[in-house]
Structure formats: C-alpha cells, structure tokens
Amino acid sequence: MHTPRVCKILKVESEAENIKTIYFKDRRTSSRIIPGQFIMVWIPGLDEIPMGVSHTGLNSELAITVEAVGEATEKLCSLKEGDVIGVRGPYGRGFSPPGLNNLIIGGGTGMAPLMPLIELCVREKINVNVLLGGRSLNKTPFIKKLRDIFNPKLECFKVTTEDGSYGCRGFVTDLLDEIISKNSFDRIYACGPELMLKKIYDYCTEKKLPLEVSLERYIKCGIGICGSCYIGSYRVCADGPVFKIAELEKIRNILGEWTRDSSGRLIQL
Amino acid sequence: MNFLETALGSIKLDNPLIIASGVLGTTAEGIKLLYEKGAGAVVTKTTTLSSKPGYANPTVVSTPSGLLNSMGLPNPGIEEMSREVASACCEGVPVIGSVAGSSISEFIEVAKRFEDVGVIGVELNISCPHERVGLIGQDCRLTYQVVKSVKDSVKIPVIVKLTPNVTNIVEIALEAVKAGADALTAINTVKGMVIDVNTGYPILSNKFGGLSGPAIKPIAVRCVYEIYASEVKVPIIGVGGISNWRDALEFLMAGACAVQIGTSLMKGYQVIEKIKKGLTGYMKKNKLKKLNQIIGISHKRC
Numbered sequence: 379m380h381t382p383r384v385c386k387i388l389k390v391e392s393e394a395e396n397i398k399t400i401y402f403k404d405r406r407t408s409s410r411i412i413p414g415q416f417i418m419v420w421i422p423g424l425d426e427i428p429m430g431v432s433h434t435g436l437n438s439e440l441a442i443t444v445e446a447v448g449e450a451t452e453k454l455c456s457l458k459e460g461d462v463i464g465v466r467g468p469y470g471r472g473f474s475p476p477g478l479n480n481l482i483i484g485g486g487t488g489m490a491p492l493m494p495l496i497e498l499c500v501r502e503k504i505n506v507n508v509l510l511g512g513r514s515l516n517k518t519p520f521i522k523k524l525r526d527i528f529n530p531k532l533e534c535f536k537v538t539t540e541d542g543s544y545g546c547r548g549f550v551t552d553l554l555d556e557i558i559s560k561n562s563f564d565r566i567y568a569c570g571p572e573l574m575l576k577k578i579y580d581y582c583t584e585k586k587l588p589l590e591v592s593l594e595r596y597i598k599c600g601i602g603i604c605g606s607c608y609i610g611s612y613r614v615c616a617d618g619p620v621f622k623i624a625e626l627e628k629i630r631n632i633l634g635e636w637t638r639d640s641s642g643r644l645i646q647l
Numbered sequence: 648m649n650f651l652e653t654a655l656g657s658i659k660l661d662n663p664l665i666i667a668s669g670v671l672g673t674t675a676e677g678i679k680l681l682y683e684k685g686a687g688a689v690v691t692k693t694t695t696l697s698s699k700p701g702y703a704n705p706t707v708v709s710t711p712s713g714l715l716n717s718m719g720l721p722n723p724g725i726e727e728m729s730r731e732v733a734s735a736c737c738e739g740v741p742v743i744g745s746v747a748g749s750s751i752s753e754f755i756e757v758a759k760r761f762e763d764v765g766v767i768g769v770e771l772n773i774s775c776p777h778e779r780v781g782l783i784g785q786d787c788r789l790t791y792q793v794v795k796s797v798k799d800s801v802k803i804p805v806i807v808k809l810t811p812n813v814t815n816i817v818e819i820a821l822e823a824v825k826a827g828a829d830a831l832t833a834i835n836t837v838k839g840m841v842i843d844v845n846t847g848y849p850i851l852s853n854k855f856g857g858l859s860g861p862a863i864k865p866i867a868v869r870c871v872y873e874i875y876a877s878e879v880k881v882p883i884i885g886v887g888g889i890s891n892w893r894d895a896l897e898f899l900m901a902g903a904c905a906v907q908i909g910t911s912l913m914k915g916y917q918v919i920e921k922i923k924k925g926l927t928g929y930m931k932k933n934k935l936k937k938l939n940q941i942i943g944i945s946h947k948r949c
C-alpha cells in the first residue's frame with residue numbers, strides 16, 4: 379500500500395519561471411484525495427519528496443506543481459511527457475470542507491494544494507475569495523489559471539507581487555485588513571512561506587477568525603512513524619499538513635521560528 | 648490494581664509496553680506524547696556522537712505484511728538529543744537512550760551523555776541491518792567488546808538489542824550477557840529488499856532495508872523463545888510485529904518480561920491503550936495477578 383505506483387507523465391506545463399505543472403493519472407490518489415492532502419513523489423534512483431496535489435480532473439487525472447529549488451525538484455521539472463514518476467498516498471489530513479464564504483490565501487507554490495479547493499468552490503458555486511502573493515509576474519504560478527477561473531468584475535481574485543510587476547505591490551498580508559473588514563468569512567485557508575503563515579496566524583488570532591494552514595517539515599516516511607516531521611508534538615505527515623488555529627496555538631512559539639533538517643537538528647527559520 | 652507492572656532487573660515499569668527505537672522517539676515533545684498515550688517507557692531514536700542526515704528518500708516502503716525501512720539512523724547527534732531527552736526525563740518520563748557509534752569510544756561517550764541527563768537505561772543498537780553498527784551484533788567478539796566497554800563506563804542498566812540476521816542468536820546473546828548486559832532486546836529488523844518491477848529500480852535509496860511489522864513476528868517470537876530456553880538468565884524484551892494484545896501475550900509466554908512496539912503505531916497512538924486493555928482483560932479473566940505468572944509459560948507446555 380505504501381509502495382510507489384509508477385505513472386506516466388501525460389503533460390508538462392510551464393507555470394512560471396522554474397515552476398512546472400506535471401499531469402499524470404493515479405486512480406488510488408484521485409479516488410481518495412481531499413484538498414490539502416499530499417503525495418510522496420518518487421523519482422527513481424534519486425529521491426522521494428512530498429508534494430501537494432494542484433489539480434484533480436476527470437478520469438483519475440491529477441497534477442503536481444513543482445518549483446525547482448534543489449536536486450529532486452530540478453529533476454522533476456526537467457521531466458517530459460512519457461517519463462515516469464512513482465506516487466504513494468494520499469497522506470495526511472486535508473482542509474475541512476468549504477463554508478458559505480471562504481477566503482483562500484496562497485504564497486507562491488504554496489497555492490498548489492489550495493488549487494483543488496478553489497476548483498471545488500468554483501464547480502459547486504461556493505463563494506470564494508482568493509489572494510495570491512508572489513515575487514514578480516514571471517515568478518508567480520497560477521496567475522493565468524486563476525484569471526481564467528474568475529470573472530475580473532467579481533473582485534474575488536487579487537494578486538500581490540513584491541516588485542509590483544503584476545497586481546498590487548507588496549505582500550498578500552497587506553490586503554488582509556481590507557478584505558476581512560468587507561466580508562465575513564467562515565473559513566480562511568492559507569499555505570505558503572512560514573513567515574507569511576505566521577503573520578496570518580497572528581492576525582487571525584487577534585480577530586478570532588477561523589483559519590487553517592498547511593505546513594511543511596522534512597517528511598520521510600509520510601505515514602507517521604519515523605518522527606522526522608515533528609512540529610511540537612504534531613507529525614506534519616499524519617496529524618497535518620493542515621492545522622486549525624486552535625492547534626496552531628500549541629505550536630505558536632515554533633511557527634515561523636524553528637524547523638528541523640533531515641537529521642532532526644533544529645534550524646532557525 | 649495494576650496487573651501490568653513488570654521489571655527488567657532494576658528497571659521497574661508501570662506496564663510492559665515500550666516504544667521501540669526509531670519510531671517517533673526523536674524529540675522531547677514526541678517522547679512526552681508517547682508516554683501520555685500510555686507507554687511504559689520510550690526508547691529514543693538511535694543516537695550517535697555527531698548528527699547524521701540518514702539516507703536519501705525513499706527510506707520506507709511497504710510490503711503486504713510488513714514495512715521495509717532504511718532510514719540510515721538520522722539523528723541530531725548526542726549534544727542536541729540529550730537536550731531533548733533531558734526535557735522528557737525532567738518531567739518523569741521513563742526514557743531509554745538508544746546508542747550507536749562507529750567506534751567503541753563513541754558508544755561510551757553517547758551512553759555516558761544519556762546517563763548524565765537521567766535516562767533509566769541505555770539500549771545498544773548493534774543490530775541495524777542497513778548500518779555498519781549491525782555488523783557488531785553479528786560477531787561474538789565485537790559484541791563482547793562493545794558491551795563490556797559501555798558496561799564499564801556507566802552505572803545505569805545496559806540493554807543490548809540483537810539482530811535476527813545471524814545463524815545462532817543465542818550465541819550472541821550469551822556473549823552480551825558475559826560482557827555484563829543487564830537485559831536483551833530481541834529483535835531488530837530483518838534484512839530485506841524491494842524492487843519496482845516497472846522500472847527495475849530497487850525502491851529504497853540504500854537498496855537494502857530492515858523488515859518490520861506482522862511479517863517478522865514469528866521470527867521474533869522464535870528468537871525470544873530460544874534465548875529464554877538457553878543459559879541466558881537476564882530479562883528479555885520482545886519486539887517484532889506486535890499489533891494487538893494477543894501478539895504481546897505471545898511474546899510474554901515465549902519468555903519476554905516486556906515488549907516493544909514500533910510499526911503498529913502507524914495505525915495510531917490508540918494501539919498502546921488497546922493492547923494494555925486487552926492484556927488487563929486477559930489477566931482478570933484468567934484470575935492472574937502478576938505478569939510473572941505468564942512470562943515464559945510456553946516453556947512448561949512441552
């Protein structure tokens with residue numbers, strides 16, 4: 379069961395600079411996955427790494443969106459149609475189902491696991507507001523996909539870039555006050571760099587808002603036994619990767635401050 | 648009344664369920680949670696003098712009735728691990744420090760550092776099938792040397808964890824006891840391999856790994872039984888494939904005073920309380936008062 383299932387790559391799309399979306403089919407994952415859960419992607423002979431699922435389509439079609447940041451992700455980004463990867467999962471606890479009015483906040487590739495949630499909201503005509511943050515137009519994934527999904531007049535999709543090359547200049551967190559004062563959300567979902575998540579956490583704690591975030595730690599087994607991905611007493615792979623605000627309260631001193639490397643050594647973020 | 652108290656020589660345990668090394672016992676908070684969830688004691692991840700990143704992923708792959716792992720002993724090194732362990736020991740958690748090293752002096756140093764922070768004992772990992780330390784436990788002379796050296800350097804009980812990957816496990820057990828081992832743990836994982844037939848690649852990055860889970864239980868029970876039947880008279884901790892109270896009972900009957908669980912924690916922490924409840928129920932139903940009344944009884948049945 380926890381053995382990689384080898385899948386052929388159906389299609390590779392360039393999503394942004396150094397970011398690719400890779401399409402493949404895996405029936406087991408597609409029939410079980412809840413938005414926010416992750417899979418372990420095996421690159422035969424090289425590595426196996428955790429990845430969010432960024433699209434769930436018809437006929438067991440799935441996609442991952444990968445940013446090249448090191449050896450394994452660079453290799454993944456260089457793969458072509460017809461090449462193979464292995465996948466096992468889906469693993470972990472995903473996001474809770476959307477409420478009546480939802481806010482989704484993604485930073486860079488952190489938007490990946492949130493994409494199926496947006497797809498779900500749009501498909502079911504559930505109210506959803508999306509904030510996407512990135513460094514610049516060229517480096518921010520999903521802009522085109524989200525623009526295609528949303529009607530620009532509805533004002534429910536906003537982008538920020540650090541250099542102002544697209545959308546508003548600045549950080550997604552700069553838009554929080556405005557969007558939250560104008561709406562009443564019964565779910566706020568976020569994924570992205572941990573410092574961004576920490577800011578959102580602090581904001582939502584102060585305003586008592588129902589936040590859920592997806593976190594990252596060094597994942598090895600993916601099934602909750604090896605103890606590599608602890609954050610406090612939570613195992614990111616089995617108890618997360620999605621955590622609710624009440625759970626984040628217990629790890630607020632670690633959030634945005636500390637992570638652990640492959641050996642388990644503490645590292646300042 | 649607590650029906651489940653047990654002892655490993657001078658180590659007294661509230662219940663015989665110990666968390667096996669390498670399964671979640673990597674940080675202070677992880678260790679504390681395992682104790683809160685009902686474990687009698689927690690063995691730490693095997694620790695070496697300096698930090699080790701472990702092997703590249705894939706480090707774990709499953710087979711129909713077991714799990715094959717080749718983590719490569721990732722650990723932050725004794726300096727950081729002793730801080731994590733100190734924090735758990737301070738709160739009264741019974742922790743056993745798992746020790747490995749690439750030299751005798753490293754074994755001694757790591758064991759002493761564990762002793763300094765208040766562990767109830769150390770467990771020498773001379774049995775990891777995918778690591779060089781595993782070679783120690785396959786050789787009588789090396790086993791004697793390592794165990795004796797550590798024994799001469801610490802005052803706390805020294806437990807020796809044995810490998811099943813030998814022709815005669817009793818021979819190694821005897822050597823460990825001759826060198827002063829206070830207790831034995833049997834068994835570490837069984838060396839194995841999985842190949843992906845679509846690509847021809849061995850799945851684990853290290854090619855070979857150690858098999859755990861239900862697949863190895865009969866091997867582990869046999870090992871405990873053989874050691875108990877030999878001249879070895881120190882307490883035995885049984886481990887390998889325990890996932891319910893009947894499995895645990897089987898090990899006790901074979902001669903184990905306590906058991907460890909690892910892979911079955913994959914199903915959730917509640918497995919700990921379930922096994923304890925099952926064992927307590929068995930004791931009551933059979934009007935037994937102490938685990939001593941069942942430990943090793945299989946040896947009287949033939």
Ligand SMILES: Cc1cc2nc3c(=O)[nH]c(=O)nc-3n(C[C@H](O)[C@H](O)[C@H](O)COP(=O)(O)OP(=O)(O)OC[C@H]3O[C@@H](n4cnc5c(N)ncnc54)[C@H](O)[C@@H]3O)c2cc1C
Pocket residue numbers: 416425426427428429430431442443444445446447448449450451452487490491593594595596597598619639704
């Ligand atoms: C639940 C989860 C979901 C993720 N989803 C996505 C996604 O959708 N898209 C995406 O581009 N990235 C995602 N990541 C991050 C991705 O796993 C890492 O970028 C990748 O593992 C880096 O590997 P590398 O060999 O390319 O880089 P390296 O050079 O090995 O490392 C670069 C960074 O990635 C981290 N990393 C390396 N291996 C792992 C590992 N096994 N687990 C966690 N972190 C690791 C390192 O600590 C380091 O900070 C996710 C991570 C987690 C935990």
Ligand SMILES: Cc1cc2nc3c(=O)[nH]c(=O)nc-3n(C[C@H](O)[C@H](O)[C@H](O)COP(=O)(O)O)c2cc1C
Pocket residue numbers: 599603604667668669670692693714716718720745772775808834835836858859860861863886887888889907908909910911
């Ligand atoms: C993921 C994993 C990591 C392990 N790491 C260690 C380790 O660091 N040191 C050690 O002595 N044994 C280690 N083991 C072996 C276990 O402690 C135990 O002996 C073995 O898994 C058999 O028990 P089980 O079937 O209940 O898991 C590990 C086992 C697993 C599954």
